[in-house]
Amino acid sequence: MRWTVWVDEWQMECCGEPFHVGSTVTWTLTPADREWLTLALGAETAATIDWGEDHHGDPSPGQISVEAQVTHISVARVRWELAPGGDVCQPAGGRLYPQPVADGRHPAVGDLKFAGYVVTLESHRQD
Secondary structure, eight states, rough: OEEEEEEEEEHHHHHHHOEETTEEEEEEEEEEEEEHHHHHHHHHHHHTTOOOOOOOOOOOOOOOOEEEEEEEEEEEEEEEEEEEEEEEEEEEEEEEEEEEEEEEEEBBBBTTTEEEEEEEEOOOOOO
């Protein structure tokens, strides 16, 4: 089984455990916010992300728990702009940078700020 997962930077910075390619993780996955991911990373990339990691939320419909090995990590850096109406910022495109380790600490690159990770998990276990 394979999952492509979005991990928010705030989840990692708050109390996330660092992980690396080859790590085994046990995560709660919820359906991905494709609308937000499309703004942040574009429709083509967003279409590949089915899940979001969440270790802060209440149980929700559609969530699953998985134990799997991390096979790929990309750091997502995003450009932000004021949303229509000008009260809040929203993502306005970004880039993925392959990275072997996720520790929640990634500096900005130009106007692209660290927003999270796109992580591929694989499990060969059948439950």
